[in-house]
């Protein structure tokens with residue numbers, strides 16, 4: 001059974017606290033928007049799709065308790081709360097696109113005189129709830145397309161060895177995962193020989209979360225420190241790199257966890273295909289290129305400490321960007337739920 005990072009039933013939301021994994025499994029109650037903002041900002045839940053889903057579900061839970069009977073006030077409050085949730089973490093675009101879609105829905109439900117306040121609430125909450133199933137379906141399609149693309153580039157029926165970075169699995173999504181979904185699909189074909197996952201310093205999403213998911217799924221895998229990537233590609237045959245995305249610009253430049261860019265450079269040097277697996281909700285066609293993506297900088301403490309333990313010399317200056325941008329020229333293909341696209345062909349995706 002795959003890991004359940006988000007537990008939701010109408011009026012109730014709990015998230016698996018990812019800061020405590022892999023040593024402790026504890027769920028945290030999210031009772032409304034304020035809690036939603038906090039769990040996202042503190043990274044108790046993280047990963048671009050999960051951030052969007054948990055943020056929107058925190059609003060659904062709050063609305064369920066709300067007995068407001070004035071649609072105009074409801075609309076206004078919804079807009080303010082969604083904009084607040086978007087501010088919790090700036091780089092992943094999924095929550096911004098979801099907020100825009102929900103604000104449009106609230107505007108039209110508010111303007112439509114045939115819609116009662118009760119119906120407004122019901123239709124708005126149902127739309128948010130639909131995100132959970134849609135994300136899992138999209139991830140499964142990403143898995144299938146990615147698996148097909150990777151198997152097609154290989155000669156014969158030799159072993160498939162994948163390198164991935166950060167965490168893109170069930171914990172980062174509503175379930176199944178994006179890049180990790182591609183790995184799951186490969187595993188289902190019995191062609192997968194081995195997965196290498198990076199530690200993903202400084203917050204260790206690879207060592208703590210991806211390694212946990214790989215062990216849980218019994219996928220043959222090895223953890224490496226981030227600085228082993230070039231040596232790995234030089235000494236062991238890697239079939240492909242597959243990573244996730246926090247925001248893909250219209251030209252294919254991709255923001256993802258810090259360290260992704262240097263993996264893409266080394267993949268190019270070694271002739272290893274480099275894929276980004278991302279749902280359409282991670283593609284921001286409003287930005288022409290990656291240099292327009294806002295990169296979140298995290299507190300020094302996330303770098304200087306591992307848990308409660310200080311590892312850096314006191315007094316040293318720190319620079320801790322959470323993401324970097326991989327130029328489109330280094331990307332072989334962007335795997336979406338609509339198929340695999342060359343980075344310069346994103347405008348051809350039919351988003352319906």
Ligand SMILES: CSC[C@@H](O)[C@@H](O)C(=O)COP(=O)(O)O
Pocket residue numbers: 046047048049092165166167168169172173177178179205243244245246256257258322
């Ligand atoms: C399907 S998750 C895709 C990305 O969000 C993931 O690769 C990533 O960079 C997560 O960063 P995080 O800082 O842990 O939220």
